[in-house]
Amino acid sequence: MPYDDIFAKAEQAFARYKKLPATARAHLLRTIADEIDNLGDELLQTAHRESHLPLTRLTGERGRTVNQLRLFASLVEEGTWLEATIDTALPDRTPIPRPDLRRMLIPLGPVVVFGASNFPLAFSTAGGDTASALAAGCPVVYKEHPAHPQTSQLVYAAIKSALQECELPEGIFQHVRGGKEVGKQLVEHPQARAVAFTGSYQGGKALFDLACRRVAPIPVYAEMGSVNPIFVLPEKAVGNGEQLAAQAAQSVLLGVGQFCTCPGLIFYPAAEATPAFLETFAQKLRDTPAEKMLHETICRNYYHHLKGLHAQEGVDLILSPAEDILSGGAALAKTTLQQWLQNPALQEEIFGPYALVVTYEEVTELQQVAKKLQGQLTCTLWGTSHELQASSELVDLIREKCGRLLFSGVPTGVEVSHAMTHGGPFPATTDSRSTSVGTYAIKRFARPVTFQSAPQELLPEELKDENPLGMWRTINGQLSKDSL
Template sequence: MIGKHLIAGNLVGNNETFANMPVDGNADHFAIGTAGHIDQAALAAEQAFASYAQISRTDRAGFLRSIADEIDKQGDRITELGTRETGLPAARLEGERGRTVGQIRLFADHIEKGDYLDRRHDPAMPDRQPAPRPDLRMMQRPIGPVAIFGASNFPLAFSTAGGDTASALAAGCPVIVKGHDAHPGTAEIVAEAILAAIKAHDLHPGVFSLVQGGSRDVGQALVRHPLIRAVGFTGSLAGGRALFDLCMNRPDPIPFFGELGSVNPMFLLPEAVKARGRDIAGGWAASLTMGAGQFCTNPGIAVVIEGADADAFTKAAKAALDQQAEQLMLTDGIAQAYRTGRDRIAATAGVQDLLTSACNKRNAAPDLFATTGKTWLTNQALGEEVFGPLGLVVQVADADEMREVAQELQGQLTATLHMNEGDLEMARGLLAVLERKAGRLLANAFPTGVEVCESMVHGGPYPASTNFGHTSVGTLAIRRFLRPVCYQDIPQALLPDDLK
């Protein structure tokens, strides 16, 4: 493709280009997207929907498996360019590619089973009194063309052929991806793989398009386009909220499925801290700094009851984090945003600086702060995400204040209880609060690392996500791009094959 957009099977260029930001070597240049490119892609997606929504689940599953196979064929190219663009190590990218193709194949298996259709049938009752009942059949149907925004921190699993794209294609919806500027070359290779699968299955080329770069106007044009029926997004709270508002303010509002931010708090209960506080501290340090802290499930806050055991935990966490070397962040902009967030926390009254790094450019090292439950409860900004390896220890006065901290949390992707047998009663009360705050609850584990499977929930109340009834990981993600349709007294010959 060499720096061009993929729009309905055509390679489309532009005289204006932007450059990626490789860790080393020369930059590559890519065509800048425009509102006109978006319109071309949307029109083609609507044309493709007419046929793609009607193909059998078996054929659609075969298409998905072909995408996964084609991505695997490009594995070496993806790893080579991906490491240059993102600074992520080769092993991380290879693992992420495995996750990406694994979830595509998972959706292929899922739609073949057919359970996601939620088919229901109430047979006609012509003799029922006082009025007969018609024949009623219901199942889930695809909603139409879907817009997906690539994520900065996952160039594969949450980008061009990531979970949003996989679930939308599985549902029967054409996809238009707005590529992320942090890794356009990686996106291009994956788009080539999808195009190869489209050709192999003789599908309408409008079933997938990739538009790269462009100003905010391009993203806005995508969200506002009247043929787009839903939007999937993973990114910052500010950017996601702006797109969410655009979706709501359209003449015909559409659903916006955004994953926006989370501090993923851990609650360390007394018996667990006393018995294994040092081990928990070491595990936290490893989870907090994994991938330079650039995970949406990064556990940024540890809540512990003040006392000698809490002090020992904090000291052990500081020692473990102090051993962590600098890591390269995904972009200069993300690194600068991390330093800005760190400085905001450091400048907050009542916050103690335990470990501060002096990194510049694209590097980051862990930072650790401590505060009291009282300070945390009176300063909502301390509960806002800082994207990177920053930890905050919140020492609360007692179990009641710990529960109050839990009650004041905003929506989270995850919440964790570190507990022993003697903590069960306290944990029971916290769990009742936390299940209203987070999409995934953990015991004695760390939230970084999201299993891609049937039962996973990667979402939560706002601002973790904009629609708490759905998930962006796991097979339930397909429900975002479906809607129920009831067929009343429709002749068998006209019914969708899955309802006959």
């Protein structure tokens, strides 16, 4: 089969990598981070040339990438994520004794990670998927994103150096170049155990379908973006129109609108001040010169979808940018709640600096919206304290549709921390039980195994009586750091 050699190497590396002590795995993650830092300006310049993203943004993204690796290093050393769980034997229990049972998470095996065009560093070669897979103990077969091959090669070199420095096999991270057909073959390889992807709905869903049709299906964690609605409540809008417009516009423009969490849909109360809000919004967008998008295909798709939107009944384009080969000019459209409720096309993501403002009459109508809404990465509710307090019913409905629910600020800017969920119900992702950002991302690449009546010598350190790693474990249903 294609890529047999790659997966044989990954499988061989897995046999050794899965047995490394947590400290060694953490050391590898930190060494990768250091090696990426060592790439210095060359990495930023290369990524800038390939992605057209500004250097300041890329500097931030590099910080995110290395911090993420270091965060997973600490997580792995700490060990709670393994869900070590021990039920001690009850030899005298009637009618039947209870055996000694010890459970923990173990790595799935070699996983396929796809690079993302919009984050050449933080969601690509050594991005969150790679970091969490390596942290879990899984070798990575990485499919580069064709939009930033040189950036990818540089980061790959950093990972290779780190593996050498740690005296670990090359098979722990392998870099594969190619397009869709290559991606397909990797996902279809019998030795692939899971897939991580960030990108378009079409791309993610295609991989999911391939993985389901395998002889032995495997999990696909595809983060496919969404429209990230903001609900502005009526009192909040009063007197704040200008500030809200500025805040929304800034979020829409971030990274030329090429963020998975770009707020592309804004529900706004129909009131006397609404035209002023729209005017400020348009003005803020207009004030920022069109910037280069990631690549021509994304740009072409952006203008193509804007045209499609223009053709929708009852949609007014307030700000309609002139088409360009590479620059994505901001766009703003408006429609009414009735139109939006009737037309599922108005829920579709337009990847780029664009937002659709939907005006509503009564705040109760937002419950209809929440019911109609597809799965989202984020939803945002802007209201006065008084309004928010009265919104528990709406909140109950909205939380069913997203992975993250914001009550202030903008959805762009996804914190890499413990409590983050970057995920959400389909079609935001193919697995609502997972997050692709934050420490819980590691759980995607592990599964439980239970050792029954095992001799101490054959148990992993994590499950031994004396708790040699000093970890939190659940013993007979109680969290504890005790030894047995």
